[in-house]
Amino acid sequence: MTDRLVPKLVTVLQEGYSSARFKQDALSGLTVAIVALPLSMAIAIASGVTPDRGLFTAIVGGFFVSALGGSRHQVGGPAGAFIVLVAATVNQFGVDGLLLATALSGLMMMAAGWLKLGNYIKFIPYPVTVGFTAGIGVIIFSSQIKDLLGLTLAAPEAGPIIPKYQQLIASLGTLNPSALAISAGTILLILAVKRLRPNWPNMLIAVALASLAAALLSLPVETIGSRFGGIPRTLPAPSLPEISLDKVLAVLPSAFSFALLGAIESLLSAVVADGMTGRRHRSNMELVAQGVANIASPLFGGICVTGTIARTATNVRAGATSPFSGMMHSIFLLLFMLIAAPLAAYIPLAALAGLLAVVSYNMIEKHAFAALMRSSRGDAMVLIVTLALVIFRDLTEGIIGGFALGAMLFINRMGKAIVVSEAARRNFAVELKDEENEKERPVVADDPDTVVYHINGVFFFGAAATVGSVLDRIADQRRNFLLDCSSVPFIDSTAANVIESSLRKASRNNVSYMICGASYDTAKMLRAHGVAEPRVAFFATVDDALNAIRSSRSSAD
Numbered sequence: 001m002t003d004r005l006v007p008k009l010v011t012v013l014q015e016g017y018s019s020a021r022f023k024q025d026a027l028s029g030l031t032v033a034i035v036a037l038p039l040s041m042a043i044a045i046a047s048g049v050t051p052d053r054g055l056f057t058a059i060v061g062g063f064f065v066s067a068l069g070g071s072r073h074q075v076g077g078p079a080g081a082f083i084v085l086v087a088a089t090v091n092q093f094g095v096d097g098l099l100l101a102t103a104l105s106g107l108m109m110m111a112a113g114w115l116k117l118g119n120y121i122k123f124i125p126y127p128v129t130v131g132f133t134a135g136i137g138v139i140i141f142s143s144q145i146k147d148l149l150g151l152t153l154a155a156p157e158a159g160p161i162i163p164k165y166q167q168l169i170a171s172l173g174t175l176n177p178s179a180l181a182i183s184a185g186t187i188l189l190i191l192a193v194k195r196l197r198p199n200w201p202n203m204l205i206a207v208a209l210a211s212l213a214a215a216l217l218s219l220p221v222e223t224i225g226s227r228f229g230g231i232p233r234t235l236p237a238p239s240l241p242e243i244s245l246d247k248v249l250a251v252l253p254s255a256f257s258f259a260l261l262g263a264i265e266s267l268l269s270a271v272v273a274d275g276m277t278g279r280r281h282r283s284n285m286e287l288v289a290q291g292v293a294n295i296a297s298p299l300f301g302g303i304c305v306t307g308t309i310a311r312t313a314t315n316v317r318a319g320a321t322s323p324f325s326g327m328m329h330s331i332f333l334l335l336f337m338l339i340a341a342p343l344a345a346y347i348p349l350a351a352l353a354g355l356l357a358v359v360s361y362n363m364i365e366k367h368a369f370a371a372l373m374r375s376s377r378g379d380a381m382v383l384i385v386t387l388a389l390v391i392f393r394d395l396t397e398g399i400i401g402g403f404a405l406g407a408m409l410f411i412n413r414m415g416k417a418i419v420v421s422e423a424a425r426r427n428f429a430v431e432l433k434d435e436e437n438e439k440e441r442p443v444v445a446d447d448p449d450t451v452v453y454h455i456n457g458v459f460f461f462g463a464a465a466t467v468g469s470v471l472d473r474i475a476d477q478r479r480n481f482l483l484d485c486s487s488v489p490f491i492d493s494t495a496a497n498v499i500e501s502s503l504r505k506a507s508r509n510n511v512s513y514m515i516c517g518a519s520y521d522t523a524k525m526l527r528a529h530g531v532a533e534p535r536v537a538f539f540a541t542v543d544d545a546l547n548a549i550r551s552s553r554s555s556a557d
């Protein structure tokens with residue numbers, strides 16, 4: 001089963017794990033670590049914290065994501081999707097507040113996994129996820145323009161997108177040609193290596209060559225060393241952030257945003273891995289693992305951790321066979337930090353900005369975006385609204401707003417899809433799209449005093465008004481009214497109340513009301529709302545009801 005709270009690592013060990021598979025997983029982990037090394041530092045810097053915190057996140061958080069997760073191939077670490085939220089939290093509450101919010105989000109995700117809420121996150125509409133990731137891509141790119149161009153700002157960089165661009169445009173006179181050359185060169189190298197040698201670690205090569213060029217040519221550009229003073233060679237000792245009730249309440253909204261975004265991002269990443277491998281992840285176990293990782297990461301000074309699509313896809317393509325690959329990726333990153341930490345001081349910030357510019361571009365799913373814009377007006381509207389809210393308002397508002405709009409459109413479509421038709425002649429079925437212009441055409445059964453109507457579709461509050469107007473007009477036209485519910489898979493309380501209302505009207509006009517083919521759940525819902533014997537008669541089929549009418553007439557005669 002896919003919803004068991006059992007880590008995939010346990011399943012792998014139960015299946016039997018060989019030294020040959022470990023060798024393959026170690027090689028895959030090394031490949032992913034090479035990709036994650038510059039990316040983790042770049043994301044941390046863009047998030048408003050020091051680059052070492054990005055490495056701490058990938059090492060500690062990434063290890064737990066793989067060790068306890070519900071996916072065989074998931075790789076965790078700092079994600080570009082969190083940059084805006086993390087930066088805003090740091091600006092408002094400081095690093096200590098960020099660590100507390102991250103730990104609280106971990107508790108929320110663990111609770112969500114234990115409550116098996118992971119089964120419901122998959123219901124987020126596709127246009128919402130495409131618009132959401134595209135909006136994040138725009139925000140990440142916008143956050144890197146300062147370092148891409150080497151601009152010097154007169155005041156701290158603005159957060160909202162419009163004031164940010166106004167500030168950047170006003171500072172164009174401070175452009176640093178050396179920084180622009182480094183960032184442009186990094187972007188070109190990343191693209192060139194990917195095209196010419198797709199199996200090589202293009203990001204690491206580009207950043208390494210950019211660092212070498214900046215050092216040899218003594219270019220006047222900011223580096224990790226000049227801004228942050230370098231990177232430590234060891235993990236810090238675990239420690240708790242400052243905790244108080246007031247602080248917990250203050251960071252709670254940020255923690256909720258982290259949990260919501262982390263759950264969505266990690267499960268999307270797991271779905272991508274499933275599509276590439278044919279496997280199935282355990283969504284609730286994945287949430288529990290993400291929760292543990294987000295509690296462990298801040299204990300060592302790390303930031304928010306989640307499953308990352310790019311690193312997970314790299315892991316799959318590198319031939320990973322089990323969660324050991326993701327665990328080895330964390331171990332290799334720790335070794336890199338122990339051995340090569342002093343070299344990180346020479347990395348130009350413009351090179352990392354160029355790397356993130358490529359990442360942000362890749363986050364915008366161009367083909368999916370174009371397809372959704374062409375597919376339907378409703379999907380295009382959900383996509384644009386989500387994109388606009390993410391860019392101009394807030395990530396959480398973008399998800400909630402897009403989801404709410406998508407749900408409203410779905411309700412509207414389902415409400416229009418329900419059909420009321422004559423049970424005797426289905427070819428005369430009328431789809432209830434415009435009740436003012438289209439009229440029902442009841443077909444009288446073999447008894448001229450009997451009319452039979454068939455409802456086809458989900459009968460819920462979205463369709464209640466439309467169907468209710470039909471029932472009100474036809475329920476008093478004959479002595480016997482048969483409502484065939486055999487094609488109604490679901491009925492809610494609003495719909496049941498609509499039928500009760502038509503039954504009340506029929507009773508006033510001495511019309512016999514019969515319900516045919518109702519499932520157990522449908523009949524139970526109807527009876528709960530007063531549509532019960534003796535006011536109404538239930539029959540298994542329309543034929544049974546018609547036979548009962550004939551028998552009753554014969555007896556009367």
